[in-house]
Amino acid sequence: MAAETLREPPRETPVLKRTEVLVVGGGSAGVSAAVAAARAGAEVTLVERYGSLGGLATGGLIALLLSLDDGLGRQVIGGLCQELVERIVRRGGAFHPPRGEWGADDPELVARYFRWGLVWGGARAQHRVRYSVAYDPEVMRWVLAELVQEAGVDLLFHMWGAQAVVEGDRTRGAIFESKAGRQAILADVVIDATGDLDIAASAGCGFELERIHPWLWFRMGGVSDVDAALERGETFFRTPNPGVVLAPWGSATRLGQSIDPTDPRDLTFAELECRRIVMEEVTRLRQSVPEMADAHLCNIATQLGITESRRLVGRHVLQREEMDRDFDDAICVTGHWTKYGAVYAIPYRCLQAREQVNLLVAGRLISVNHRVHHATKEIPACMAVGQAAGLAAAMALEHAGEVARVDPASLRERLVSAGALLDYFEAT
Ligand SMILES: Cc1cc2nc3c(=O)[nH]c(=O)nc-3n(C[C@H](O)[C@H](O)[C@H](O)COP(=O)(O)OP(=O)(O)OC[C@H]3O[C@@H](n4cnc5c(N)ncnc54)[C@H](O)[C@@H]3O)c2cc1C
Known part of the structure; x- marks a missing residue:
């Protein structure tokens, strides 16, 4: 606790609304959770602190879905993530290798997709073509909003989730800060998809x-x-937009210090310093890559690329030793973006808190250890987990909101009906 504290006077907080399922955070996981819960018949409210959807997948300019496959050519993530890909493709905003090429180790093909940022991993790996997707983040933003609106979710932007409302082992809802002041939203089930x-x-x-x-x-x-510029060996990627490249620039070697992503002072330092270094990098690229001499800066991510911050320690903490292992309550299977043939099944228990009976989490904050997080933080995995959290929340309404009372077998069955791919271990 801070050295100096202030005792606030007790106050009455207006209740803005009551809802069956409250999802806080409109990133890839939160959107999937909200849409899945609404499609399952629940009354859903989705609250996002900014003015658009997607979180890191749009505001962070992380415009690559890595990956929907196991690295050997087999698709492992379907459901809402697959639907999203199809919708973005229909709008001309995405590019991915055709199914027939997934898993191919032809060096020319692999080199082609490296240039799109669709193949990653160590220099010594036997690389293969992945089912990964490069997309235009503006089209993604729009499609996410379409999905949410079509599902009948009540969407609220510009509200910041400040505090859970807790009564014993139940999260009754959350208090939000906004230009309208401090307001509460009460819910039967709460899903934390804030990333943090x-x-x-x-x-x-x-x-x-x-x-x-x-x-x-x-x-x-x-x-x-773009082709000639890529030949020069700089680290940027082709995008679906002609003449536009994506620079996945990181400050790990240059920022000089790590930060606590939940500390505003650290975040302010990182925002200013990363932006300064990006501007320097833009100047350097213009000067050193002839094809970029007249290039312009389209945009810098509006959200810092925070790979990891708080992770739940939930009913199960998935470990690296549990790679390639199935679970009775597995709600999705994800590959690993730098590994071939390595998958994690994610148990439903990784979405459940130990302390609160009607709370689920979805996205990069689920209950896994640091090493497993490298795989489970990726956007397709976040979407698959989000879809499961949303459906489970809707099913929990029949059990007074108690998420542990949802039967994992029924949850899995309904996920499969909604397009999730859960037969990986049966078929290998
Ligand atoms: C540098 C970097 C590179 C990456 N590369 C890739 C890649 O190439 N491919 C890939 O698939 N994945 C990649 N990832 C991982 C991936 O982008 C993220 O892990 C994923 O997008 C997280 O989704 P999420 O929905 O869990 O969280 P977020 O995207 O962080 O979404 C959280 C949402 O909640 C909102 N929010 C937060 N707090 C509150 C609050 N208190 N109240 C209300 N709203 C709130 C945020 O504004 C945001 O919209 C990368 C990540 C980083 C940082």
């Missing part, structure tokens, strides 16, 4: 906090010849 576990942490749930080196991605347009 803001709601569950304030409800007293156990967590681990990582210090990290933040990143700040940016895009440059007006590149006269």
Whole structure:
């Protein structure tokens, strides 16, 4: 606790609304959770602190879905993530290798997709073509909003989830700060999809906090010849937009210190310093890559690239030794973006807090250890987990909101009906 404190007078907080399922955070996980819960018939409210959806997948300019496969050519993530890909493709805003090429180890094909940022991993790996997707973040933003609106979710922007409302082992809802002041939203089931576990942490749930080196991605347009520029070996990628490249720039080697992603002073330092270094990098690229001499900065991510912050310590903490292992309550299977043939099944228990009976989490904050997080933080995995959390929340309404009373077998069955791919271990 801070050395000096202030005792606030007791106050009456207006209740803005009551809802069956409250999802806090409109990133890839939160949107999936909200849409899945609404499609399952629940009355859903989704609250996001900014003015658009997608979180890191849009505001962070992380415009690559890595990956929907197991690295050997087999698709492992379907459901809402697959639906999202199809919708973005229909709008001309995404690019991915065709199914027939997934898993191919032809060096020319692999080199082609490296240039799109669709193949990653160590220099010594036997690389293969992945089912990964490069997309335009503006189209993604729009499609996410479409999905939410079509599902009948009550969406509220510009409200910041400040504090869980807790009564014993129940999270009754959350208090939000906005230009309208302080307001509460009460719910039967709450899903924390804030990326940073803001709601569950304030409800007293156990967590681990990582210090990290933040990143700040940016895009440059007006590149006269993208192919020739890529040949020069700089670290940027082709995008679906002609003449535009994505610079997945990170400050790990140059920022000089890691930060606590939940500390505003550290975040302010990182925002200013990363932006300064990006501007320097833009100047350097213009000077050293002839095809970029007249290029311009399209945009810098509006959100710092925070890979990790708080992670729930939930009913199960998934370990690296549990790679390639199935669970009776597995709600999705995800591959690993730098590994081939390595998958994690994610148990439903990794979404459940130990302390609160009607609280679920979804996204990069789920209950896994630091090493497993490298795989489970990726956008397709966040979406698959979000879809499961949303459906489970809707099912929990029949059990007084108690998420542990949802039958995992029924949850899995309904996920499969909604397009999730859960037969990986049966078929291998
Ligand atoms: C540098 C970097 C590179 C990456 N590269 C890739 C990649 O190439 N491919 C890939 O698939 N994944 C990649 N990832 C991982 C991936 O982008 C994220 O882990 C994923 O997008 C997280 O989704 P999320 O919904 O869990 O969280 P977020 O995207 O962080 O969404 C959380 C949402 O909640 C909102 N929010 C937060 N707090 C509150 C609050 N208190 N009240 C209300 N709203 C709140 C935020 O504004 C945001 O919209 C990368 C991540 C980083 C940082």
